[in-house]
Amino acid sequence: xxxxxxxxxxxxxxxxxxxxxxxxxxxxxxxxxxxxxxxxxxxxxxxxxxxxxxxxxxxxxxxxxxxxxxxxxxxxxxxxxxxxxxxxxxxxxxxxxxxxxxxxxxxxxxxxxxxxxxxxxxxxxxxxxxxxxxxxxxxxxxxxxxxxxxxxxxxxxxxxxxxxxxxxxxxxxxxxxxxxxxxxxxxxxxxxxxxxxxxxxxxxxxxxxxxxxxxxxxxxxxxxxxxxxxxxxxxxxxxxxxxxxxxxxxxxxxxxxxxxxxxxxxxxxxxxxxxxxxxxxxxxxxxxxxxxxxxxxxxxxxxxxxxxxxxxxxxxxxxxxxxxxxxxxxxxxxxxxxxxxxxxxxxxxxxxxxxxxxxxxxxxxxxxxxxxxxxxxxxxxxxxxxxxxxxxxxxxxxxxxxxxxxxxxxxxxxxxxxxxxxxxxxxxxxxxxxxxxxxxxxxxxxxxxxxxxxxxxxxxxxxxxxxxxxxxxxxxxxxxxxxxxxxxxxxxxxxxxxxxxxxxxxxxxxxxxxxxxxxxxxxxxxxxxxxxxxxxxxxxxxxxxxxxxxxxxxxxxxxxxxxxxxxxxxxxxxxxxxxxxxxxxxxxxxxxxxxxxxxxxxxxxxxxxxxxxxxxxxxxxxxxxxxxxxxxxxxxxxxxxxxxxxxxxxxxxxxxxxxxxxxxxxxxxxxxxxxxxxxxxxxxxxxxxxxxxxxxxxxxxxxxxxxxxxxxxxxxxxxxxxxxxxxxxxxxxx
Numbered sequence: 001x002x003x004x005x006x007x008x009x010x011x012x013x014x015x016x017x018x019x020x021x022x023x024x025x026x027x028x029x030x031x032x033x034x035x036x037x038x039x040x041x042x043x044x045x046x047x048x049x050x051x052x053x054x055x056x057x058x059x060x061x062x063x064x065x066x067x068x069x070x071x072x073x074x075x076x077x078x079x080x081x082x083x084x085x086x087x088x089x090x091x092x093x094x095x096x097x098x099x100x101x102x103x104x105x106x107x108x109x110x111x112x113x114x115x116x117x118x119x120x121x122x123x124x125x126x127x128x129x130x131x132x133x134x135x136x137x138x139x140x141x142x143x144x145x146x147x148x149x150x151x152x153x154x155x156x157x158x159x160x161x162x163x164x165x166x167x168x169x170x171x172x173x174x175x176x177x178x179x180x181x182x183x184x185x186x187x188x189x190x191x192x193x194x195x196x197x198x199x200x201x202x203x204x205x206x207x208x209x210x211x212x213x214x215x216x217x218x219x220x221x222x223x224x225x226x227x228x229x230x231x232x233x234x235x236x237x238x239x240x241x242x243x244x245x246x247x248x249x250x251x252x253x254x255x256x257x258x259x260x261x262x263x264x265x266x267x268x269x270x271x272x273x274x275x276x277x278x279x280x281x282x283x284x285x286x287x288x289x290x291x292x293x294x295x296x297x298x299x300x301x302x303x304x305x306x307x308x309x310x311x312x313x314x315x316x317x318x319x320x321x322x323x324x325x326x327x328x329x330x331x332x333x334x335x336x337x338x339x340x341x342x343x344x345x346x347x348x349x350x351x352x353x354x355x356x357x358x359x360x361x362x363x364x365x366x367x368x369x370x371x372x373x374x375x376x377x378x379x380x381x382x383x384x385x386x387x388x389x390x391x392x393x394x395x396x397x398x399x400x401x402x403x404x405x406x407x408x409x410x411x412x413x414x415x416x417x418x419x420x421x422x423x424x425x426x427x428x429x430x431x432x433x434x435x436x437x438x439x440x441x442x443x444x445x446x447x448x449x450x451x452x453x454x455x456x457x458x459x460x461x462x463x464x465x466x467x468x469x470x471x472x473x474x475x476x477x478x479x480x481x482x483x484x485x486x487x488x489x490x491x492x493x494x495x496x497x498x499x500x501x502x503x504x505x506x507x508x509x510x511x512x513x514x515x516x517x518x519x520x521x522x523x524x525x526x527x528x529x530x531x532x533x534x535x536x537x538x539x540x541x542x543x544x545x546x547x548x549x550x551x552x553x554x555x556x557x558x559x560x561x562x563x564x565x566x567x568x569x570x571x572x573x574x575x576x577x578x579x580x581x582x583x584x585x586x587x588x589x590x591x592x593x594x595x596x597x598x599x600x601x602x603x604x605x606x607x608x609x610x611x612x613x614x615x616x617x618x619x620x621x622x623x624x625x626x627x628x629x630x631x632x633x634x635x636x637x638x639x640x641x642x643x644x645x646x647x648x649x650x651x652x653x654x655x656x657x658x659x660x661x662x663x664x665x666x667x668x669x670x671x672x673x674x675x676x677x678x679x680x681x682x683x684x685x686x687x688x689x690x691x692x693x694x695x696x697x698x699x700x701x702x703x704x705x706x707x708x709x710x711x712x713x714x715x716x717x718x719x720x721x722x723x724x725x726x727x728x729x730x731x732x733x734x
Contacts, residue, residue, distance in 0.1 A: 014241060034340065037450060043330055047246070053096070053100060056096040056097075056103070057083055057087055057092065057096045057097045058082050060091075060094075060099060062086075064085045064092045064095065065085050065089050067091075072579065077668070079553075082132070085292050099226040103714050116194065119133050120599050121140070124141065130597065130599070130717065131626045135597045136397070136521075136595055136596075136626065136628030137594060137596055139154040139595055139630075141655070142653040142655040146653065151164070151176060151178065151649075155173070155174070156660070156664050156666065157171070157391065157666050159174050160211055161176030161181075161203055161208070161209070162176055162185065163205075164176060164574070164645070164647050164660075166659075174664075177649075181573075183649075183650055184571065185574075186541070186547045186548070186571055187547075187574045187576060188572040189201055189575075189576045190551055190554065190576070190580060191552065191578030191579055192553070192576065192581045193584070196577060196578060196642075198225065198522070200645065200662075202520055202548075203549070203662035204520055204660065206218065206520070207227065207668075214473075215469045215475070215476075215516070217468065217469065217520065218475070218522070219521050219522045221523050223477075223479050226479070227678065229475075230477070231674065232667060232673055233611055233673050235577075237473055238474060238475045241464055241478060242681060244678065244681070245478070245490055245491065246479045247479070247679075248452075248454040248458050249682070250678055250684070252458070252464050253461035253464065253688050254462075254464040254466075255459065255461060255462045256490070257276075257391055257393050258462060259501070260273045260306065260310060263501065264508060265356035266357030266360075266361065270307075273303060273307055275304050275495055275500070275531060277303050277490075278531045279496045279530070279531050281295060281299045281302070282304065282489045283489040283492045283528040284446040287608065290350070294442055298442050298446065300427050300445055301443050302413075303421075304421055304428055306396060307424065308412060308439070309389070309390075309396055311419060312389050313388045314357065315496045317360075317388045324364065325348040325367055326345065326348075328368065328370075329345060329367060332371050336370065344363045344366060347363040352648045361381065364384070373508065390460070390691055392691050393447070393456075394450055396419050397447045397450045402624040405437070449489060454582070455490070458684055466502065469499040470502050470506060470544070475513065478491070480527065481526065488528035491526070491528050492530055495521075496530050502514075502543065503536075503543045506544060514543075515651050516545070517545050518546045518548070519545065520550070521547065521549050521550055523550065534567040534571070535567065549572065553582045554585050555582065566611075574648070577647075577648070578659070580637065581698060585637075586634035589637045590634045592652045593630055593631035593637075594654070595630060595655070596628065596629060596631045599627075600625055600627035602623040603623075631653075632646075632654070643658055644656055645657060
């Protein structure tokens with residue numbers, strides 16, 4: 001689909017706008033007019049007082065003329081003469097004051113006696129009368145005055161905040177969440193399929209991020225958002241990247257295992273490793289729940305293997321850097337002072353426990369620059385890193401599938417027991433003889449997704465650097481399936497570390513030095529379970545991360561996060577409701593609207609005749625009192641007009657306005673660039689190497705490895721040594 005000036009929808013949209021405007025103004029006029037009632041009452045009081053004064057003077061003059069002349073003479077005079085007689089005599093003024101005072105006193109008594117019944121604050125189009133007493137609750141519709149205090153209300157061309165709806169038509173008076181709102185900018189969007197989540201919210205959110213110059217991450221199940229907006233983003237100076245899990249052959253790469261390293265030091269982070277393992281295990285569990293014993297055992301083994309691969313690469317790099325550094329130092333003698341050279345070489349010593357990997361890399365860059373120039377630094381460093389063993393998800397899978405227990409035991413002998421990898425392996429070894437082979441087999445099955453060549457390419461190569469979202473204007477499109485959950489483990493890993501990397505970078509460099517990052521999670525339920533997301537969403541505001549959670553129903557949130565659902569919702573200060581079909585979401589919005597005190601009228605009519613008519617002596621009774629109801633009942637929520645939306649903001653009344661489609665935005669009106677297509681995105685196979693080739697591994701090889709592991713496990717318990725089989729021994733040839 002192409003969006004731009006030539007998109008033939010103007011006539012249809014004009015009709016829709018006019019219909020929306022007329023219906024909305026009719027619906028809300030009664031309630032909004034109530035905002036003016038104090039002023040109107042004041043005017044009515046003044047007008048009534050003037051009228052009473054004039055009438056009192058007229059009547060006083062009439063009486064004065066009767067006293068001076070006679071009644072017939074007075075009756076023959078004009079009313080003007082009566083009025084003149086009243087204002088030109090002292091008695092006239094006295095009579096007027098007495099009469100006015102009596103009338104005012106009577107009116108005061110009457111109003112005082114009956115004022116307790118005059119407590120209707122306002123009415124809406126449904127015929128609901130709201131009581132001003134607030135006996136049961138004080139919920140009411142948000143007035144325009146309140147809306148102007150809470151939201152940014154302006155022409156769409158002048159808006160900078162997140163567009164939520166509009167009062168009128170054509171974007172003349174849009175309602176936006178302000179850029180500098182006092183609360184957080186997390187938004188929960190609820191809308192069943194077909195309610196216009198992309199039309200009314202997502203595209204506008206992308207356009208407004210461009211207006212503010214902020215980075216944006218968009219989940220794009222159908223790829224339509226990328227195709228229609230990516231060229232506009234590029235024209236506006238954005239770096240556009242795609243993480244495509246629907247067609248991974250058309251995707252940029254993100255090395256998920258690189259996330260286990262501390263971004264500041266470059267060293268292995270045990271905390272990050274545990275977060276990686278946790279996300280992977282939670283999203284590969286059948287039914288979302290793991291057996292406690294097997295799940296814990298497989299999690300421990302995964303930690304051991306991941307940490308081993310990282311340790312092996314780290315140790316190799318230390319040796320490579322030390323050897324290369326000494327070689328280069330011999331060639332650049334004299335370009336650095338002896339003292340500085342000694343410090344550089346000390347940093348590069350492989351057994352120096354105080355040097356971080358980042359410091360070693362900086363030292364190597366200094367030496368390479370002195371040796372061959374700054375333009376060769378990147379390529380030379382890449383060559384050195386390529387000499388070290390790989391540490392990626394494909395290598396981990398390969399190790400589990402192609403190494404038997406004896407071979408893995410041999411590998412782990414080199415790992416110090418004090419290292420997390422050695423400690424985790426020792427825990428694994430303590431398992432029973434019949435247990436360990438099953439743990440390996442179970443973990444290998446969990447990781448079978450990473451045996452796919454296309455997935456290996458985009459998860460074992462570096463292209464997408466998540467922390468750069470806060471330093472460079474970036475638009476990152478995550479193409480995820482809305483029909484399958486096969487890739488949930490990858491989406492969960494991706495978003496887990498997206499939030500962590502951007503947050504950690506904000507902590508290191510200071511939020512004031514970072515770009516805001518807007519994460520628009522369409523089809524949020526398909527992202528999988530992000531570990532500790534309730535904690536994440538409660539802390540990202542200070543790191544300039546704004547999250548939009550887009551769901552079809554609130555039950556989708558409960559399915560993935562269970563008891564954490566309430567915390568996640570409470571961390572979204574703004575809720576935008578577009579429509580629903582399910583009763584749970586309707587009840588949720590009805591409860592959110594609050595309890596209102598209403599004025600209730602009842603009639604009691606007794607008719608004793610058989611014909612049902614009222615006799616002359618029979619009457620009826622009218623009762624009046626306060627009652628309560630939700631501002632909107634669940635059935636009214638479900639029948640919300642498709643032209644309208646409901647907006648809730650923390651601590652405020654509910655607001656009902658029109659929806660505002662992206663076609664009102666000036667970017668659309670001015671014409672968007674032609675669409676680009678995901679099918680034309682560069683092939684991953686031409687850009688990234690394949691880390692491991694699993695094509696020659698047969699099912700029989702894996703089955704026989706499981707049987708062999710059982711034999712090895714039994715032999716180990718009896719102290720018998722068997723020949724090892726591993727990917728390094730040549731038993732598997734590729």
